Amino acid sequence: MPTSVTLRICEELRRILSPERYEHCQGVMNLATQLAQKYGGDPEKAALAGILHDIARELSPDQLLAEARRHRIPVDPLEEKSPILLHGKIGALHARLDWGVDDPEVLEAIALHITADSHMSLTAQLIFLADFAEPGRSFGSARFARELSYINLGSALEYVLNQEIIFVLNQGFLLHPKTLAARNRLLLEGTLNP
Numbered sequence: 745m746p747t748s749v750t751l752r753i754c755e756e757l758r759r760i761l762s763p764e765r766y767e768h769c770q771g772v773m774n775l776a777t778q779l780a781q782k783y784g785g786d787p788e789k790a791a792l793a794g795i796l797h798d799i800a801r802e803l804s805p806d807q808l809l810a811e812a813r814r815h816r817i818p819v820d821p822l823e824e825k826s827p828i829l830l831h832g833k834i835g836a837l838h839a840r841l842d843w844g845v846d847d848p849e850v851l852e853a854i855a856l857h858i859t860a861d862s863h864m865s866l867t868a869q870l871i872f873l874a875d876f877a878e879p880g881r882s883f884g885s886a887r888f889a890r891e892l893s894y895i896n897l898g899s900a901l902e903y904v905l906n907q908e909i910i911f912v913l914n915q916g917f918l919l920h921p922k923t924l925a926a927r928n929r930l931l932l933e934g935t936l937n938p
Contacts, residue, residue: 750791753843757795765802769795771878775890776870783897785866786849793853793871796843800835808834822918829920832858860905860926864936869901876904902930 750773758766773794780790800808805827811834812819823829836855839845853868860872877889877900885907893900905927912919930936 750788750795753792754795757799761799762802765798768878768880769798771880772797772871772874775878775893776867776874779870779874779893779897780867782894783866783870785870789847789850789853789867790870790874792845792847793850793857793867794874796839796845796850797835797854797857797871797875798831799838799843799854800831803831803834811837822920826918829858832856856922859920859922860901860908860936861922862925862929862936863938864926865938869897869936873897873900873904876907898930898934901936902927905930 754770754773757769761769773791776790776794777787779785780787800811803811808827808830809819809824811817812823812830815837817830817833817837819830832855836851839854840851845851849865849867852865853871856864856868857871857875861868864872873889873893877886877893879890881887881890885903889900889904889907892903905923908923909919909927912923926936
């Protein structure tokens with residue numbers, strides 16, 4: 745159940761984000777909270793990271809790059825070429841500066857929700873999964889990921905990583921090495937836990 749702080753953030757975000765983005769963030773928050781309860785995570789951290797994960801998603805590519813430069817956030821060549829990949833890092837920055845979030849696990853979950861990485865806290869794994877599988881996503885692979893997420897977390901993460909990689913390749917986009925590293929570690933070691 746979201747805390748009063750998270751509920752206040754929800755009300756504020758309802759005024760700031762587009763209705764579609766807000767509904768998506770609500771869906772991610774709700775699914776991540778349910779999964780945190782199932783897998784022994786912290787539902788409050790999942791709720792907070794879920795509702796805030798896309799706070800920078802509606803910034804333009806130029807704004808994302810400018811924010812990264814202004815705050816000296818490292819930008820790799822892929823992010824320079826495709827600045828939308830920065831919205832997780834910039835979102836974590838805004839969560840800290842604008843919303844007072846200081847929990848490293850919540851900030852990590854926001855920062856990594858786009859690419860994943862080879863070492864992720866449980867909260868970060870849940871947000872990555874919920875971002876793909878939240879109930880507002882009606883396409884078949886999202887529905888399957890949602891069903892799988894209640895059965896086996898590792899299998900659900902592997903499925904989502906595979907789907908993300910296939911999508912990126914089919915679109916001709918650049919594939920972030922963190923996504924590959926996450927998939928490879930999951931397959932080799934069966935975990936993304938730090």
